[in-house]
Amino acid sequence: MNHDLIKQLREICDDDKLSLKTKLARNSEGLWSFLKVGICFSEVKGKRWSYVARSGAAICSNNRIRLTDNWGIVTERNLSLNENIQAYLDILRKIIIL
Numbered sequence: 169m170n171h172d173l174i175k176q177l178r179e180i181c182d183d184d185k186l187s188l189k190t191k192l193a194r195n196s197e198g199l200w201s202f203l204k205v206g207i208c209f210s211e212v213k214g215k216r217w218s219y220v221a222r223s224g225a226a227i228c229s230n231n232r233i234r235l236t237d238n239w240g241i242v243t244e245r246n247l248s249l250n251e252n253i254q255a256y257l258d259i260l261r262k263i264i265i266l
Contacts, residue, residue: 195263
């Protein structure tokens, strides 16, 4: 597990001066720099996933991970193969719930 990444994600999460969109964008950039995969945060409304913040270019993919009832991420590739993904997802859920 990359403890520097976890620390970075938590610091962004705890920064009350940042808007939710900014927190999501910065976390997406941090995850991209470590995992080398594009991540797009989406607001989920029924079957529709609306992009809110992302790292890099637009993502056309069916790799979706639901974080909460109303939020999820779309990724360039399947992240379930990454052994540390659950720790990262838990931090992302905390950002969205706050």
